[in-house]
Amino acid sequence: MSYVLVEKADRIAWVTLNRPEKLNALNNEVLQELERVFADLEQDAEVGVVVVTGAGEKAFVAGADISELKSLDTAGARVQALGGQAVFQRIESMPKPVIAAVNGFALGGGCELALACHIRIASENARFGLPEVSLGIIPGYGGTQRLPRLVGKGVALDLILSGEMTPAADALRMGLVSRVVPLADLKATAEKLAKTILSRGPLALRSALAAVNEGSEMPQEQGLQYEAALFGLLAATTDMQEGMGAFLEKRPAAFKGL
Ligand code: COA
Numbered sequence: 001m002s003y004v005l006v007e008k009a010d011r012i013a014w015v016t017l018n019r020p021e022k023l024n025a026l027n028n029e030v031l032q033e034l035e036r037v038f039a040d041l042e043q044d045a046e047v048g049v050v051v052v053t054g055a056g057e058k059a060f061v062a063g064a065d066i067s068e069l070k071s072l073d074t075a076g077a078r079v080q081a082l083g084g085q086a087v088f089q090r091i092e093s094m095p096k097p098v099i100a101a102v103n104g105f106a107l108g109g110g111c112e113l114a115l116a117c118h119i120r121i122a123s124e125n126a127r128f129g130l131p132e133v134s135l136g137i138i139p140g141y142g143g144t145q146r147l148p149r150l151v152g153k154g155v156a157l158d159l160i161l162s163g164e165m166t167p168a169a170d171a172l173r174m175g176l177v178s179r180v181v182p183l184a185d186l187k188a189t190a191e192k193l194a195k196t197i198l199s200r201g202p203l204a205l206r207s208a209l210a211a212v213n214e215g216s217e218m219p220q221e222q223g224l225q226y227e228a229a230l231f232g233l234l235a236a237t238t239d240m241q242e243g244m245g246a247f248l249e250k251r252p253a254a255f256k257g258l
Contacts, residue, residue, distance in 0.1 A: 004030065013051070014051050016052075024055060050097070051194055053101040063108030088113060097194075100114040103122075108139065111139075120178060121193065124181070124182055127165040127167060147159065147176075151174045210230060239257065
């Protein structure tokens, strides 16, 4: 049975981490499947938005698989971290929006997976945390880098050094997630958001992701230049003519990605 399920409908790919008996913990097999799935989805012209969620009602992902981590030596642990980082880097670098629909525990590698997604929405029962220090390790799949960039160094260090879990409502206040809804509404909320995004200009979406993701790694002056260059490129597109024409003609835009 597959650990990563993919269902496609209406240009949305639903990626479900499917190991509920272990709270969807990320063993190496899951990571490899996740990598393959995202490589395929990146190339899939029929997919415009990806939603990542966890099977069951209890967990998004409860972390890297502790039973696998326990036997690692120094060299192996470094390689393990680099391997997990590479999978999550692929997700963050996706040229199409990736939404994490966090339906329960998002701990350790699960929190780091959510951090690598572009947008995080959560159910009210979701719990976020980086409990690695309680295991004698640190977050190794990007948590020490992405969390401070998202919520600021002080809040990130609170979570990383305490190892405590944060309820969804607090995660919302911190800016760790952008929306919190009852669990029963999570899928519909993710779908509605995905459909709204899909109604926008696809080239603009790709450029916006690049501007934010790559620009945030640049000095601001360079980021502004990059933004202006992308803005300029979009002015050459049929989609820009369509988007602005549709506004002026008071009709919905029909973007073609050209
Ligand atoms: N790695 C491996 N197995 C895990 C796991 C993980 N990160 N998280 C949960 N599991 C397994 C449990 O060992 C248990 O397996 P078992 O039924 O074969 O014993 C199963 O998933 C259910 O978890 P359980 O602990 O019984 O559920 P709970 O409701 O009592 O507690 C958590 C839920 C999330 C609080 C608890 O599972 C937990 O703390 N998990 C580890 C979180 C963590 O430290 N993640 C960071 C890893 S680097």
